[in-house]
Amino acid sequence: MDKEKVLFICVHNSARSQMAEAFLKQMAGGRFEVESAGFESGVLNPLVVEAMKEVGIDISQNKTKSVFDFYKQGEQYDYVITVCDQSQAAKCPVFPGVIQQLHWGFDDPSVFKGTWQVKLEKTREVRDKIKQKIEEWIK
Numbered sequence: 001m002d003k004e005k006v007l008f009i010c011v012h013n014s015a016r017s018q019m020a021e022a023f024l025k026q027m028a029g030g031r032f033e034v035e036s037a038g039f040e041s042g043v044l045n046p047l048v049v050e051a052m053k054e055v056g057i058d059i060s061q062n063k064t065k066s067v068f069d070f071y072k073q074g075e076q077y078d079y080v081i082t083v084c085d086q087s088q089a090a091k092c093p094v095f096p097g098v099i100q101q102l103h104w105g106f107d108d109p110s111v112f113k114g115t116w117q118v119k120l121e122k123t124r125e126v127r128d129k130i131k132q133k134i135e136e137w138i139k
Contacts, residue, residue, distance in 0.1 A: 003033045004078040012042025013064040015109045015123075016083040019048060019130045022057045028138045035075075037067035047109050047116075047123040055127070083130070084108065104133050 006024060008017040017036035024034045041064040049060050081102045106126050112119040 003031060005033045005076065006035070006079045006081065007067075007070065007075075007077045008034070008036040009038065009067050009080065009082045010036075010084040011039055011108065012110065013038030013066075014042035015045040015048045016106050016126065016130065018044065018059055018062055018064075019052060019127055020081070020083050020104075020134060022052060022059050022062075023131050023134045024138070026057060027134060031138070035065070035070070037065040037070055039067060041066045042110075045109055045123075047112075047120050048127075050120060051123045051127045054124070055131075104130075106130060 008020040008024075010017040013036055017038065021034050021036035024032060044059070044062060044064060052059050078099045079102060080100075081104060083104050083106050085105050085108070106129060107122070109119070109123040109126055112122045114122075
């Protein structure tokens with residue numbers, strides 16, 4: 001049986017979509033083929049790398065990818081899940097053949113203010129919310 005294909009999308013593919021991809025691969029990687037991308041390729045957020053490392057997942061070597069590259073390649077997905085806020089989700093291209101388009105809004109770690117420690121704490125909260133959402137979704 002073919003694995004269902006899932007694409008997580010956020011603005012820069014530097015934080016939320018990377019975390020969602022990593023968690024789904026860890027929790028149900030045998031069931032899904034998982035990718036993530038952004039509206040524009042960014043740079044992997046070091047706060048996210050650190051927060052994921054704390055839960056035993058190393059994403060430090062991940063590359064950021066553009067959703068439009070996947071679109072132009074004609075990629076097809078069973079699920080396209082936007083993890084950015086609603087205003088950004090509207091920019092998402094419509095992929096042909098998508099069975100289900102979902103929107104899970106999470107705060108953007110790239111806009112958190114404060115010291116490294118304060119921003120890391122807020123990033124952990126986002127990480128934990130993403131993990132919880134994926135656990136619920138795969139049940």
